[in-house]
Amino acid sequence: MATKTGKHPGQLQDDVTSPGGTTIAGIHELEKGGFRGTLMNATWPYKGAIRITFIFVMAEMVTVVVQNSGDSSSSGSHDEWLNSIMKDEGNFAINQKARPKIQKVPEMLREIKSNEKCYDPWVVSIGPYHHGSPGLQLVEKHKIPMTRQYVMKSGRSIDDVYNKVVEVVDNARKCYAEGSTQMFDDKAFAQMMFLDGCFILQFMYCIAENKREDMGMKSHIIAFVHRDMLLLENQLPFLVLKALMSLRFKDDEGKSIINNFIEHTRALPPLGTSWMEKLLSCIPINIWEQEAPQPELREVEIKDQPVHLLELIRGKLIDNSRKNGSDLSSDWYSYRSAKELRAVGVNFKPGKTHLYTDVKFKSTFLTGKLTLPPITVDDSTKSLLLNLVAYETCPDAPDDFGVTSYICFMDSLIDHAEDVMVLRSEGILLNFLGSDQEVADLFNAIAKDLVPNPYAYAGVKGRIERHYRNKLKIWMAEWLHTHFSSPWTILAFIAAIFAIALSVVQTYYAANPPKC
Secondary structure, eight states, X not given: OEEEEOSSTTOOEEEEEOXXXXXXXXXXXXXXXXXXXXXXEEEEEOSSSEEEEEEEETTTEEEEEEEEOSOTTOHHHHXXXXXXXXXXXXXXXXXXXXXOOBOOOOHHHHTOXXXXXXXXXXXXXXXXXXXXXXXXXXXXXXXXXHHHHHHHXXXXXXXXXXXXXXXXXXXXXXXXXXXXXXXSOHHHHHHHHHHXXXXXXHHHHHHHTXXXXXXXXXXXXXXXXXXXXXXXXXXXXXXXXXXXXXXXXXXXXXXXXXXXXXXXXXXXXXXXXXXXXXXXXXXXXXHHHHHSOOOOOOOOOTTSOOSSHHHHHHHHHOXXXXXXXXSOOOSOOSOOOHHHHHHTTEEEXXXXXXXXXXXXXXXXXXXXXXXXXXXXXXXXXXXXXXXXXXXXXXXXXXXXXXXXHHHHHHHHHOSSHHHHHHHHHTTSEEEOXXXXXXXXXXXXXXXXTOOOOTTTTHHHHHHHHHHHTOHHHHHHHHHHHHHSSSHHHHHHHHHHHXXXXXXXXXXXXXXXXXXX
């Protein structure tokens, strides 16, 4: 028997040959992914007395086993191969609906050198993937006192709290990628879930309630823990957190704390308001406060239990009920950056939500208005966005690629520091990195190797393209931009009109003096 494996679909290479016909090779990785889950096992005739068994493993691996066959000319083997394809439909559907798992970052993302440090924790390990790493002992000593605080605040005995985790520990183990927790026995795994779960919830509580002094950590360590808790490989099953919350928090108190923590983590800029809303806010009359439009804030629906905290974060950013795409898409658009769009009469405005899917474009007679969600860019932004992208590449994640598409859309608007300045001046970008060029480099670097959903923002892009190709609008916008780009030129124009009008009136009365 000869076993052949493919590193890429359609490419085979010799692996092991056994004259006796014994199967030797197992399942090999495709693209070094590491995901498992057999979808199809089929056999068909190939090259005379050879039979090929094809095993396709979910998304990442493929193995082709070539075996000797007694009579490959028989129609039976061919019929069996065809029937096996139809019979495997049920198994395929089951695997497609498999329980989501806390996956590892795909190797193809880790191989991008500029991003490789964005996937690993800096100060604390959560869960099994980085447990016991020598470089992550700095915060490990804080887990004991933080756990003690959580247990004491719950009013329960430590045995009661620990046993609550034990009740869900078997299901928690199933949340991780297959084979990734084998080095932990049941006791060690339960202890890890207990300590990490109490640490996470007490950390969230201290952040949400502004009690950072109770953590006993310096401010920069707290910021690093923030960052590490939002890594794909540093997640704890949400069912563990839910079990622990049930012993301490009542009703929606636990949900409120998690939502407050997420708001603190994202460090969002103020939502956009129109000049009329700003004017009305200055009027001390209660009726205006009642009628003023309220910004839309999206609450996480924890009743639809997510797998982990990172999925909750994504739920605050992506709203699939908002449709800004279309049935048709195009891979080519002639417009370029924010600076170029502004030059042809497109104005930018911060939206009333922070949803990445809340992108709108409206074209008027002479100008256009592109509404974008406000975003804060700081030292943790790159890590958070890349881990959300990594989550979207996992086999069990939503297939809309919402965050990936948003990053690519922003990259289409940002080429240079001048583009960042345009968005920053309109309140869309809040820059904590330093220079505008750093923000431009960040989006350009992240989006370089990403493939967005081709239908995401297709409707918005199409409307921008039609506006961009309207020659009359471009000419008028360029004329206005050239002659009225500042308030002083506008004032000068008004003064000139007034002077001309005054001169006309004066000339008229000089030629036609009033009769006495």
